[in-house]
Amino acid sequence: MELNIYAYKCKRCGHIHYPYKTICKNCGENDHNEFDIVPLPKKGKLLTYTTLYNPPSDYEVPTLALGIVELEGGHRITGQLNIKNPKIGMNVEGKVEVVRKEAYNKHLGMVFYQA
Amino acid sequence: MREVYVAGIGITSFTRLEYPLVEIAAYPGLMALRDSGLKKIDQLYVANMGSGRVNGQTGLASAVVDHLSLTPAGAVTIENGPASGASAIKEGFMAVASGMHDVVMVIGAERMREVNQLEATDFVATLTHPLAEYIYGVTLPSLAGMFARLYMEKYGVTSRHLAMVAVKNHHNAMDNFYAHLHEEITLEGILDSPEASTNNPYVADPLRFYDMCPVSDGGACLILVSADVMKKLNKPMIRLAGIGQATDTHAVHERKDPTYLFAVREAAKKSFAMAGVKPEDVDVAELHDAFTILEIAESEEVGFFKKGEGHIALEKGETKIGGKIPINPSGGLKAKGHPVGATGVGQAHEIVLQLRGEAKKRQVKNAKIGFTCNFGGFGNNVVCLTFIKEK
Numbered sequence: 001m002e003l004n005i006y007a008y009k010c011k012r013c014g015h016i017h018y019p020y021k022t023i024c025k026n027c028g029e030n031d032h033n034e035f036d037i038v039p040l041p042k043k044g045k046l047l048t049y050t051t052l053y054n055p056p057s058d059y060e061v062p063t064l065a066l067g068i069v070e071l072e073g074g075h076r077i078t079g080q081l082n083i084k085n086p087k088i089g090m091n092v093e094g095k096v097e098v099v100r101k102e103a104y105n106k107h108l109g110m111v112f113y114q115a
Numbered sequence: 116m117r118e119v120y121v122a123g124i125g126i127t128s129f130t131r132l133e134y135p136l137v138e139i140a141a142y143p144g145l146m147a148l149r150d151s152g153l154k155k156i157d158q159l160y161v162a163n164m165g166s167g168r169v170n171g172q173t174g175l176a177s178a179v180v181d182h183l184s185l186t187p188a189g190a191v192t193i194e195n196g197p198a199s200g201a202s203a204i205k206e207g208f209m210a211v212a213s214g215m216h217d218v219v220m221v222i223g224a225e226r227m228r229e230v231n232q233l234e235a236t237d238f239v240a241t242l243t244h245p246l247a248e249y250i251y252g253v254t255l256p257s258l259a260g261m262f263a264r265l266y267m268e269k270y271g272v273t274s275r276h277l278a279m280v281a282v283k284n285h286h287n288a289m290d291n292f293y294a295h296l297h298e299e300i301t302l303e304g305i306l307d308s309p310e311a312s313t314n315n316p317y318v319a320d321p322l323r324f325y326d327m328c329p330v331s332d333g334g335a336c337l338i339l340v341s342a343d344v345m346k347k348l349n350k351p352m353i354r355l356a357g358i359g360q361a362t363d364t365h366a367v368h369e370r371k372d373p374t375y376l377f378a379v380r381e382a383a384k385k386s387f388a389m390a391g392v393k394p395e396d397v398d399v400a401e402l403h404d405a406f407t408i409l410e411i412a413e414s415e416e417v418g419f420f421k422k423g424e425g426h427i428a429l430e431k432g433e434t435k436i437g438g439k440i441p442i443n444p445s446g447g448l449k450a451k452g453h454p455v456g457a458t459g460v461g462q463a464h465e466i467v468l469q470l471r472g473e474a475k476k477r478q479v480k481n482a483k484i485g486f487t488c489n490f491g492g493f494g495n496n497v498v499c500l501t502f503i504k505e506k
C-alpha cells in the first residue's frame with residue numbers, strides 16, 4: 001500500500017489546507033468544519049533548504065537536511081531531504097518514511113529525493 | 116485610554132546565571148522599584164517561556180510577587196513564546212491605560228542554561244508546528260537557515276552581510292555591561308581567514324555559528340504607571356506610546372512568500388499608527404536578531420528600509436550607532452543575549468535607557484523616539500513597541 005500525507009479540502013470552496021485547520025482559511029466555513037481528506041501530490045520543486053549540523057538529540061545522525069517543497073498544484077510542505085547536492089528549484093519526489101523516532105512512537109512524514 | 120509611562124527599569128546580566136529563576140526575576144524587579152522610588156505595585160506580570168519544562172516550576176508570577184514581598188498585588192504569568200516579554204508589556208499597558216491599575220510591574224525572566232544547549236534548542240523547537248514541522252526535526256535555527264537561503268537568493272544578501280550584522284552587534288555589546296558576549300569579532304576572523312571555517316562553522320547552512328544568538332539566562336523589568344503617578348516621581352517622562360501585535364501562519368511553508376515577515380510588518384504598522392509617528396521618525400531601535408538575517412529582514416518590514424535594501428543600508432553603516440537609524444545598540448539578541456521570555460522586556464529596557472540618555476558609551480545622541488520588535492515563533496506572533504520621550 002502506498003503511503004500518503006493527507007491534506008484537508010474544504011467541502012464548500014475546495015481550498016486545500018496543509019496542515020489541518022478547524023475553520024477554512026479561504027471561505028471561513030464554520031458550520032460543520034467539513035473537510036475531505038485528500039492525498040498531497042509527491043512531486044514538486046525545492047523552494048528552499050538547509051542542513052542542520054546539530055540535529056535534535058533524538059536523531060542519531062550527524063546532519064539533517066530539511067526543505068520546503070512546492071508540490072504540483074501549488075501546495076507546500078516542509079520535509080526532510082535525502083539529496084546529495086540540493087539546489088533551489090530542482091525537481092524532487094517525496095516518499096513517506098519514518099522521520100522521527102521517540103521511545104514508543106515513530107512519526108511518518110515526507111522525505112524528498114532528487115526526481 | 117489613559118497615557119502610560121515607564122517609571123522604573125531593571126535588568127540582570129544576560130549570561131549563565133547560577134541562581135534560581137525566581138531570583139533572576141526578582142532582582143530586576145528590585146532594581147526597578149529603587150529606580151522609580153515606588154514601594155508598592157497593583158499588579159505584576161511575569162513573562163517566561165520555559166519554567167514548567169526547563170526549570171520544573173510553574174506559577175512563576177505567584178512565586179516572584181512573594182519573593183519581592185509585594186503581596187497581595189495581583190500576579191499573572193505570561194507565556195507567549197519568544198514574544199512573551201513584549202506581550203507582558205502590552206498587558207501591563209492595558210491594565211494602566213484602562214484605569215484599572217496605577218502601578219504595574221512587568222518582569223521577563225528565563226533560566227535556560229539549567230539544561231544543555233541541545234535540550235534548550237529542542238525546548239524552543241516545541242513552538243514549531245507539531246505535525247507539519249516539529250516531527251521532521253525542524254528547530255528555530257533550521258527555519259532561519261531556510262529563510263536565509265531564500266532571502267539571499269532573492270535579494271542578493273550574502274554571508275558577508277550576515278557577518279556584518281554580527282560584527283556590529285558584538286561591537287555594540289562591548290559597551291554593555293549586562294551583555295552576554297563581550298567578544299569583539301571581525302570579518303577577517305569569522306569569514307575571510309583560513310581559521311574562519313573552524314571559528315565559525317555551519318549550524319544551519321547558510322547560517323553559521325556567529326549568525327546565531329547565544330542561549331542565555333537573564334531577567335529585565337519595567338514599571339508602568341499612570342500620568343498622575345509619573346508626575347510625582349521626578350523621572351524622565353518616557354511614554355509607552357504605541358503597541359502593535361500581529362500573527363501569521365503557524366507552519367512557515369503556508370506563507371505566500373516565505374521571505375516576507377507579514378506579522379512584523381503589521382505589528383510595526385499598528386505600533387507606529389497608535390503612537391502617531393512614522394518609521395523615519397525613529398531615532399533608535401532594538402530588533403529581534405535571534406539570527407543575523409532577521410535584523411536585515413525586520414529592518415525592512417518595520418519600514419526603515421525598502422524590501423530587499425536592508426543589507427545595503429547595513430553596508431553603508433546606516434544601522435551603526437551614529438548612523439541614520441542605529442539598530443541594536445545594546446548588542447541585540449546576537450550579543451546581548453536571548454533569555455527567551457525576558458528578551459522583549461530587555462529590548463524595552465535598552466530603549467528606555469537610550470531615551471533617558473543613560474546608555475553611556477553606546478548612547479545614541481538626542482534619541483527621542485525608540486522602537487522595539489519582539490519576534491515570537493518564526494514570525495508567527497510579533498509585538499512592536501514605540502516609546503516617546505516627552506519634555
Ligand SMILES: [Zn+2]
Nearest residue numbers: 010013024027
Ligand atoms: Zn472553504
